[in-house]
Amino acid sequence: MTLLTVENLTVALPQGGDRPHAVEGISLSISAGEILCVVGESGSGKSITANAVMGLLPRGLPVTSGAIGFEGKDVLALSPEAMRRLRGSRMAMIFQEPMTALNPLMRVGDQIAEALRVHGAGADAAKRVPELLAAVNLPDPKAIARSHPFRLSGGQRQRVMIAMALALEPTLLIADEPTTALDVTTQMQILRLIREIQSRRGTGVMFITHDFGVVAEIADRVAVMQRGRIVEQGPAAEVLNHPQHPYTRALIAAVPHGAPDSRPQVTTAPVLDVKGVEKTYRRGGMFGARAVVRAVHDADFILRRGETLGLVGESGSGKSTLARCVVKLVEPETGTIAYHGTDLRPLSRNAWKPFRQRIQMIFQDPYASLNPRRKVGEAIAEGPITHGVARGKALAKARELLALVQLDPGAMERYPHEFSGGQRQRIGIARALAMEPELLIADEPVSALDVSVQAQVLALLADIRERLGLTMLFITHDLRVAAQVCDRVAVMQRGAIVEQGPTAEVFSAPQHPYTRQLLDSIPGRGWTPPAV
C-alpha cells in the first residue's frame, strides 16, 4: 500500500538565490514498511522535500506546483489545523540535532507525555511513556523519564526523540539526518533501532542522509538528489551497485572505501616522539564536587619521517587535544613532546617560534579557520612575513601556493566569504604550506565537507604529501578516511591510545575490543562500491 506520494513537486526559492527553485519537479513514493533514503550533498533540497511533506516549509518558500498525497489525502489542500492533527499522530519527524530539538527545561518523560496529550491520548501517558522508552532500547526507562535532556548522551537523546516521534504510532516517519551528529558506534545503534522499529510496526520511513554508507546499511529504495532534482531513483541494490546517472556515479566513487592496502613499513628517523603526555581538565572548585576529565593520558606515539599516522576515535576521545598539545595550543601537565630530539613542551612562546615554521596545522572548520576580515593572499603570506620573509616575496609565494592547491591566482585579492567550504579548506592548506613545514597536523580536515569535495581535498593532500615529502599527523573520526590516507593508525578511547599499528593490520586483525566495535560500526561495511 502506498503511504506517501509526491508528484512533480516544485518549491520556489526567494529571488536572488543561486537557483530559482529549491526543489523542482520531484516525484517519489513510500509504501508502508519501506525505507526510502533521500541522498544528496548539502544544498541539494533534501530537507526542503521533507519539510514540504510535513507542511513545515518556511513562509519564504512557497510550493508552486505539484501534489503531495498522504494516506489518500491531499496534504497541500489541508487547513493548518488539519495538518497539525496529522503531524505527530500520522506522520512524525526526527531531526539532526537532538539537543536543540528537545526542550532543555522539561523532563524527558513530560515531553513525551505532552506529545501524547496534544493529540488527546494523554490519559494513559503514565503507562505509555516508560513503554515507549523501553521500545527504543533505553535502559531503566523510569529513571530516564525523570531526567532532563542535558543528563543524557547524544545517542540517548536521539532515542528519546525517536520515542516521541513514535508515541502515537505514526504510519510515516521522516528522519532528517538523524545520525549525522552522532559517533559511529552510536550511529550504528540508532540505524539498527530504526530498522527494527520499522519492521516491527510496518512504518514507512523517509530517511535523509548524505552518507552512502548509511544508505547501504538501511535503505530499501534510494532517491539521489542534485541541485533540487531527483536524478536517479530505484531499489537500493540497483542504485548502489549499478549507478546509472553520472552524478550518482561520481558520489559513489567519492565514498572513501576499500580495504587499506598494506604499505611498506617506514623505518626512517623519528620526527616526533610523544611520551607520557597528560592533560587533565578540572571543573568546579570551592563548593560542590570537582569534575575531573582526563582528556589525554597513556597516549605515547612515534611519528617517523615521511609517514602519515592517523589518530582515530570518537568525539571526546582526546584526539584533538593530543594534536593541540603538540603545537602548544593546549599545554599538557607532564610528558615530553620530542621533535627531532628537542622537547617542545617546556619551551616558552619565543623559544617555540623557530619550530612554528617546521610544524603546521590544518583546521577542521573551513568557515571558522580563516579570518573573515583578511584577504586570502594576506592570510597565506602572513606566516612567512611574521618569520621575516620580505612582503613581496611572500605574496609571490602565496600566488604559487594557490596554484598548487588548484585555486585561481585571482583569489589573492578576495575575502574568505566569497569561497565555498572546499575552496576555503584549500586556502587553509596553502596557508599551512606557506611555512614550508616538515610536519603537518591535520585536524579533521575533511569532516565538514561534502563527500565529493572531501575526495578532492584528500587527493590534494595525498598529492602534496608525496611531492613535498611531508610527515603528517591525521586526526579523523571517520575510519573509512583513515583507511585511505594513513600508513599507521592509533585508536583513541577516553584519552588513551588503545591500539596502534600499520593500517592494514589494524583493520584486518583488530586486537582491542574497542577497535573491533569501531570497525563493526562503519556504515555500509558489507557494501563494496562498484568501480565506476
Add this chain to the structure above:
Amino acid sequence: MRDFWRRFRRNKGAVVGLLILVLVILLAATAPWLFPGSPWDMAAAPFMPPGEMDMLLGSDSLGRDVAAGIAHGARISLLVGAVSTVAALCIGVSLGAIAGYLGGVADDAVMRFTEFFQTIPSFVLAILLVAIFTPSIISVVFAIAIVSWPPVARVVRAEFLSLRSREFVQAAEVLGKTRLAIVLGDILPNALSPIIVLSSLMVASAILLESALSFLGLGDPNLMTWGFLIGAGRSVIRLAWWMSVFPGLAIFLTVLALNLVGEGLSDALNPRLARQRGGAA
C-alpha cells in the same frame, strides 16, 4: 561599504537620526558665522520671548541670545561627547582586550577592578572628580571617561573570550605571530561591530552627563553649554520657559539621534540579527 549603507538605510529611524545628527554638527560648525561674537554678550533686553527683538528663541535674564547659546553650546557638547568617548574607549578596549585574551589571573584582576568602578554610582563619582580637579573642560572630559569605560571593558572582554577560541585565532598562534599582532590584527577587527555600536550610545550618555554637570554648576565656567543654559533658566522657568525648553530640546534631539544611529549601526553591522527582526515584524 555600499552594502553596509543599504542595510543601514533599511532602518528608517536611523536615517532620521543621522539627519538630525548632521544638522546638529552643521549648526556647531557654522556657529561663529550664524552668531558672530561671544554668546556671553548682551544682545537684547532681558526676558524677551521668542520672536521679539530679532531673538529667534528669546533672550535670557541678562539679555543673552538663547539661540546663540545653543549653537555655541552644541560645539562644546559634541566635543565633550566625542573626546570623552574616545578616552573611555582607549581605557575600556585595552583593559577588556587584556582580560579577554590572557584569561586566568589577569582576567580576574581586571574584572574585579572593573567591577570596583561599576559599584560606585557613576554620577556621584563624576561630580566628585570634577569637584576635586576644579571644573574645567579637561576635568569634565576626564571625569566622564573615568565613569563610562567599564561597560566597554566588559563588552570587549566577552568578544575576545569567544573569538580567542576560534580556529582562525588558533591558526595565527600556530603561525607564530606575536600576541600583540594577534590581538590587533586578528581579534580586534572582528570585535569592532559591538564597539562601534556601543560608542555611538556612549557619546549620547556623555552629552547627558556633561549637561547634568553643567546644570549643577560644575561645567567649565568659561564655556557655554546646553546644561549651563538649562541651569541658568531653571530659577525663572515660570517667567521665561524658553530659556530652559530650547536647550532641553537640543539635548533631547541629539541624544535621540545618537541612539537611533546606534541602533541603525547595530542592524547594519549584524545583518543576520537585523533580518530576523525584520522577518518577525
